[in-house]
Amino acid sequence: MLAFVFDRIVAIFAFYKFNNMQKKKHSNIPIFVPELACPHRCVFCDQKKISGSLTIPDPDKISEMIETYVNTMQDGRKIEIAFFGGNFTGIPFELQKEYLSLAYKFVQNKTVAGIRISTRPDYIDNERLDLLKNFGVTTIELGAQSTNESVLLKSGRGHTVKDTENASKLILENEFELGLQMMLGLPGDSFESSYKTAIDIIKLGATSTRIYPTLVIKGTMLEQFYNAGKFIPLTVEETVQWAKEIVKLFEQHEVRILRIGLHPSKEFEDGKSLIAGPYHQSLTELVMTEIWNDILLSHLQLIEKSSATIRINPSQLNFGIGYKAKNKINFSGKGITINFIADYSLPKYKIDVSYN
Ligand code: SF4
Numbered sequence: 001m002l003a004f005v006f007d008r009i010v011a012i013f014a015f016y017k018f019n020n021m022q023k024k025k026h027s028n029i030p031i032f033v034p035e036l037a038c039p040h041r042c043v044f045c046d047q048k049k050i051s052g053s054l055t056i057p058d059p060d061k062i063s064e065m066i067e068t069y070v071n072t073m074q075d076g077r078k079i080e081i082a083f084f085g086g087n088f089t090g091i092p093f094e095l096q097k098e099y100l101s102l103a104y105k106f107v108q109n110k111t112v113a114g115i116r117i118s119t120r121p122d123y124i125d126n127e128r129l130d131l132l133k134n135f136g137v138t139t140i141e142l143g144a145q146s147t148n149e150s151v152l153l154k155s156g157r158g159h160t161v162k163d164t165e166n167a168s169k170l171i172l173e174n175e176f177e178l179g180l181q182m183m184l185g186l187p188g189d190s191f192e193s194s195y196k197t198a199i200d201i202i203k204l205g206a207t208s209t210r211i212y213p214t215l216v217i218k219g220t221m222l223e224q225f226y227n228a229g230k231f232i233p234l235t236v237e238e239t240v241q242w243a244k245e246i247v248k249l250f251e252q253h254e255v256r257i258l259r260i261g262l263h264p265s266k267e268f269e270d271g272k273s274l275i276a277g278p279y280h281q282s283l284t285e286l287v288m289t290e291i292w293n294d295i296l297l298s299h300l301q302l303i304e305k306s307s308a309t310i311r312i313n314p315s316q317l318n319f320g321i322g323y324k325a326k327n328k329i330n331f332s333g334k335g336i337t338i339n340f341i342a343d344y345s346l347p348k349y350k351i352d353v354s355y356n
């Protein structure tokens with residue numbers, strides 16, 4: 001018991017220290033533009049509930065919002081202003097300009113390093129990219145969601161795989177950084193088509209990604225499909241198993257995973273909007289726990305009734321121990337007591353094992 005408490009203290013300390021180091025590297029100031037100018041209705045989408053933001057941001061409030069964030073980030077970290085949600089390049093040009101010029105002031109006076117936006121693949125062309133370039137946008141994230149034509153169609157996305165390919169190419173040609181977001185468990189999806197989407201995201205040249213589960217949200221078409229028995233969402237366990245393989249693939253190809261799962265939202269927490277689906281506040285931790293279970297198994301499976309000391313990079317310490325100490329408890333059940341020690345000298349997925 002004492003050893004367990006000690007491990008948790010070491011893990012919390014190392015994680016806190018690592019998080020601080022990470023924060024020094026990069027933080028976003030998020031500005032959500034829910035459903036703004038998005039004429040589409042993807043079957044799963046109620047953007048207001050997904051983003052947790054119910055109001056369209058007033059341009060007058062944006063500078064204030066950015067300044068408030070910046071004041072809490074005065075530790076030398078790289079800061080970007082991020083226009084998330086909705087369909088940024090679908091906003092009328094004048095309003096895009098208004099939002100971007102407010103943000104660009106902070107790029108010009110070097111308060112922030114750049115601006116990133118998220119949008120749809122079929123709303124990218126040279127004219128739109130020129131505008132983004134003129135106002136200091138550095139990264140464009142596209143909601144690719146799937147590279148399976150039938151999945152896109154069944155999900156009511158209203159764009160094709162070709163749109164994603166063309167937009168990705170144009171973004172890279174114009175020297176923006178490319179992010180491609182994907183969803184797991186869309187209508188008609190399978191593990192194979194999700195994994196293929198991840199492969200395509202890598203091939204298309206994305207340097208970052210976000211992995212979202214498909215949820216059934218009140219008031220969406222998907223709710224009707226679900227009620228009619230035409231759509232069955234993934235379970236949390238299935239989502240974790242799919243995501244585990246996809247995360248491994250992205251890691252191998254050095255595609256930065258910016259998020260696994262949706263932002264925690266009061267709308268989901270109080271159960272008012274979420275009808276069904278794999279919502280979990282700690283999806284990243286669940287996925288990383290499974291990845292680390294596999295790594296530990298590959299090192300420890302042959303040795304029973306023993307005690308092992310595992311040195312591990314502090315960024316991975318909590319994941320190695322597992323969500324709610326799952327890995328530690330599992331191995332303990334197999335007769336192996338593991339003591340974890342944080343070691344900054346080790347790469348992210350490398351461990352150093354010694355047996356006591
Ligand atoms: S394009 Fe984006 S904002 Fe528009 S309906 Fe689809 S998911 Fe929602």
